[in-house]
Amino acid sequence: MAAGRRMRMISARGCVFLAVLCTFSAGTCDEQVPLMLWTSEGSGLPSQAVPAAGHIVGISQLSSYLETALGSAPRNVLLFLQDKMSIEDFTMYGGAFGNKQDSAFPNLEDALLSSPSPLVLPAVAWPASSAVIGQLQDQLDTSPLYMEPETLSHLRLNASTPALLVFRLPYSTGSDLMSAKEVLNENDEVIGQVMSIMKSQSVPYTAVYTAMRPSREVSSSLSMDMEAGVGGGRSLLQYGDRKRERDRQRERERGENQVKEKTGVYPPVEFKEGGAGCIMLWAENLTVSVLRGGRWERHDLTALTFGEGVTPRLQGSLCNQSHSSLVLNYENILGHRSFKLVFAMSQRHYKVSARGWFTLDAVEIEYDGQKATFNGSRSVYAPAEYSYRCQTVTNFRYPVLVPRTSKDPANQWRVSFTDFQIQGFNVAGGEFSYASDCAGFFSPGIWMGLLTSLLMLVVLTYGLHMIMQLHTMDRFDDPKGPAISVPQTD
Numbered sequence: 462m463a464a465g466r467r468m469r470m471i472s473a474r475g476c477v478f479l480a481v482l483c484t485f486s487a488g489t490c491d492e493q494v495p496l497m498l499w500t501s502e503g504s505g506l507p508s509q510a511v512p513a514a515g516h517i518v519g520i521s522q523l524s525s526y527l528e529t530a531l532g533s534a535p536r537n538v539l540l541f542l543q544d545k546m547s548i549e550d551f552t553m554y555g556g557a558f559g560n561k562q563d564s565a566f567p568n569l570e571d572a573l574l575s576s577p578s579p580l581v582l583p584a585v586a587w588p589a590s591s592a593v594i595g596q597l598q599d600q601l602d603t604s605p606l607y608m609e610p611e612t613l614s615h616l617r618l619n620a621s622t623p624a625l626l627v628f629r630l631p632y633s634t635g636s637d638l639m640s641a642k643e644v645l646n647e648n649d650e651v652i653g654q655v656m657s658i659m660k661s662q663s664v665p666y667t668a669v670y671t672a673m674r675p676s677r678e679v680s681s682s683l684s685m686d687m688e689a690g691v692g693g694g695r696s697l698l699q700y701g702d703r704k705r706e707r708d709r710q711r712e713r714e715r716g717e718n719q720v721k722e723k724t725g726v727y728p729p730v731e732f733k734e735g736g737a738g739c740i741m742l743w744a745e746n747l748t749v750s751v752l753r754g755g756r757w758e759r760h761d762l763t764a765l766t767f768g769e770g771v772t773p774r775l776q777g778s779l780c781n782q783s784h785s786s787l788v789l790n791y792e793n794i795l796g797h798r799s800f801k802l803v804f805a806m807s808q809r810h811y812k813v814s815a816r817g818w819f820t821l822d823a824v825e826i827e828y829d830g831q832k833a834t835f836n837g838s839r840s841v842y843a844p845a846e847y848s849y850r851c852q853t854v855t856n857f858r859y860p861v862l863v864p865r866t867s868k869d870p871a872n873q874w875r876v877s878f879t880d881f882q883i884q885g886f887n888v889a890g891g892e893f894s895y896a897s898d899c900a901g902f903f904s905p906g907i908w909m910g911l912l913t914s915l916l917m918l919v920v921l922t923y924g925l926h927m928i929m930q931l932h933t934m935d936r937f938d939d940p941k942g943p944a945i946s947v948p949q950t951d
Contacts, residue, residue: 526580527596618664727771738888743893749826823837
């Protein structure tokens with residue numbers, strides 16, 4: 462048993478060195494995040510083959526790992542989802558070179574040591590890691606519950622009923638309020654606090670620790686130097702091919718920007734039913750990308766949708782009192798002869814708010830008989846008589862749109878809408894109604910300014926009050942008269 466525990470200790474502590482090996486063998490880690498999965502004491506994971514150093518785990522392979530793990534592991538899943546994380550965070554702050562006292566992850570290391578068979582994936586493609594909530598939700602057949610450690614102690618879990626508890630963890634680069642190590646150390650304390658609560662309730666669990674996107678990006682020149690040191694001349698040839706591809710991409714983007722400068726401010730797309738407008742759409746930029754051969758191929762649809770002399774084809778669009786759908790038809794986009802971008806919306810009356818609301822139920826990409834569906838109903842909504850506006854609507858960076866399922870073709874696509882505004886109901890006069898913005902008025906910065914101003918006002922008021930309470934003496938000592946005597950005895 463002691464020998465087995467020593468082997469587990471070597472395996473758990475060796476995950477950091479495996480990450481380092483992945484870093485130098487893969488060349489670049491700007492598109493990868495690590496993922497760690499472990500179970501509570503007394504529960505084990507089925508044996509799974511760890512990917513070779515340098516291998517990047519994609520969406521389908523990650524789904525297979527999770528499906529195999531959850532087949533026999535506890536169904537109470539704790540997902541610690543950090544905003545950003547990269548392998549370099551463990552090599553810099555994890556005490557990877559023997560200085561364990563300076564590690565920022567003591568609770569995480571203890572969890573990996575106590576787990577019978579932890580699973581460590583050093584390099585997961587970050588589109589796959591950002592979709593891990595949807596994958597766990599599909600496999601557990603339950604909705605995620607966003608929690609804080611303080612509220613977890615009041616929740617009673619059942620080992621026989623699956624639960625998906627999500628704990629969002631921040632990340633900082635050290636340029637603003639806190640250094641990255643301090644933030645990671647606090648995140649580790651949150652992990653330790655959650656596991657202590659679960660242990661006190663005697664509920665077996667499965668824990669997953671990963672991030673939405675990488676925290677560091679490796680520059681192209683550094684990538685070339687690393688690949689040249691590892692792969693030699695062949696890597697230099699590959700770098701030359703990549704450089705030519707980047708040059709072509711810059712030329713395409715320059716041409717697209719010139720088209721935008723010529724068109725200037727363009728009117729929105731409007732769909733009319735029976736001569737009356739019922740759907741309006743406007744965006745400064747409409748972009749779609751598809752994953753092919755490990756790289757994202759991008760196409761800008763803005764010049765084909767908006768601008769003077771541009772008449773988008775809206776065949777298939779419809780609108781009524783409860784549902785509306787705007788269909789943008791294109792041809793020869795990213796190698797697909799037929800290509801459609803569909804915005805499906807609906808409106809309902811809610812008794813709680815005593816008013817109607819419309820939601821963007823789905824954004825669909827239809828191409829050559831296939832369909833990729835993004836769900837937007839959780840984030841894109843507005844009062845029925847308003848329009849909806851947001852500076853950025855994407856499915857990959859601060860995602861507002863999410864793939865409908867983990868196996869949906871949408872996992873291979875990216876959509877990005879900049880300065881996006883849409884209205885699916887109650888359009889009048891060919892103009893947008895009052896816009897309901899996705900950004901709330903009271904942002905954290907505004908709250909901080911208000912509280913600081915209130916504190917300064919309280920201090921100023923107190924100071925003025927103290928000054929007003931000062932009184933001059935009503936009697937003074939006359940040097941020519943008798944001195945004032947104060948008796949020293951009773």
